Amino acid sequence: AQSVTQLDSQVPVFEEAPVELRCNYSSSVSVYLFWYVQYPNQGLQLLLKYLSGSTLVKGINGFEAEFNKSQTSFHLRKPSVHISDTAEYFCAVSPTGGGNKLTFGTGTQLKVEL
Amino acid sequence: DTAVSQTPKYLVTQMGNDKSIKCEQNLGHDTMYWYKQDSKKFLKIMFSYNNKELIINETVPNRFSPKSPDKAHLNLHINSLELGDSAVYFCASSPDNTYNEQFFGPGTRLTVL
Numbered sequence: 001a002q003s004v005t006q007l008d009s010q011v012p013v014f015e016e017a018p019v020e021l022r023c024n025y026s027s028s029v030s031v032y033l034f035w036y037v038q039y040p041n042q043g044l045q046l047l048l049k050y051l052s053g054s055t056l057v058k059g060i061n062g063f064e065a066e067f068n069k070s071q072t073s074f075h076l077r078k079p080s081v082h083i084s085d086t087a088e089y090f091c092a093v094s095p096t097g098g099g100n101k102l103t104f105g106t107g108t109q110l111k112v113e114l
Numbered sequence: 115d116t117a118v119s120q121t122p123k124y125l126v127t128q129m130g131n132d133k134s135i136k137c138e139q140n141l142g143h144d145t146m147y148w149y150k151q152d153s154k155k156f157l158k159i160m161f162s163y164n165n166k167e168l169i170i171n172e173t174v175p176n177r178f179s180p181k182s183p184d185k186a187h188l189n190l191h192i193n194s195l196e197l198g199d200s201a202v203y204f205c206a207s208s209p210d211n212t213y214n215e216q217f218f219g220p221g222t223r224l225t226v227l
Contacts, residue, residue: 034216043118043204043218044157051214088155100145100211101170104157 002027004008004105031093118219137205146188
């Protein structure tokens with residue numbers, strides 16, 4: 001079984017400041033890792049994913065994440081946020097063995113202020 | 115040109131009623147999913163179908179019954195609605211059940227009074 005922890009339920013940040021959203025996971029098997037974004041009243045959209053290879057993954061809208069196997073973390077970062085980045089961000093994992101069952105964290109609300 | 119669509123977008127109903135939510139994808143995908151997002155925004159998978167065959171069935175009350183008439187459609191029927199069923203229900207699809215990205219619909223907000 002897998003579990004995902006997003007310790008920060010809300011992260012307020014000023015526009016053009018950097019941001020890091022934290023994600024830690026627990027799993028007895030190898031997993032793929034994902035970050036999804038949910039804009040208000042919309043469905044989820046994939047930001048980026050880690051499958052294998054380089055531990056630094058770049059996604060859409062200037063976001064990147066780094067997989068750290070020893071710390072079982074997959075933190076999301078952006079060097080300079082914009083008002084339009086205000087949204088809910090979800091970290092998720094799925095077993096590499098197939099089945100594509102996504103287990104989500106509880107989400108982090110990123111609020112970008114002027 | 116919506117990839118994954120759901121109807122209705124909002125559904126308000128009384129306790130004890132039976133209701134259905136429909137999902138359609140025009141991506142040519144083989145696998146479809148239903149997720150429930152509760153009031154605290156926690157997302158949990160309910161069901162998954164691959165080529166019209168049920169492959170994931172989480173611990174969900176029997177009152178919830180998914181139906182897949184063809185690969186492009188996955189509907190969710192809920193009997194005897196309860197207050198605790200109030201949530202946002204998301205449909206998603208992926209090319210197959212090994213592919214690692216899922217494409218989500220806009221959600222259906224169900225309110226049970």
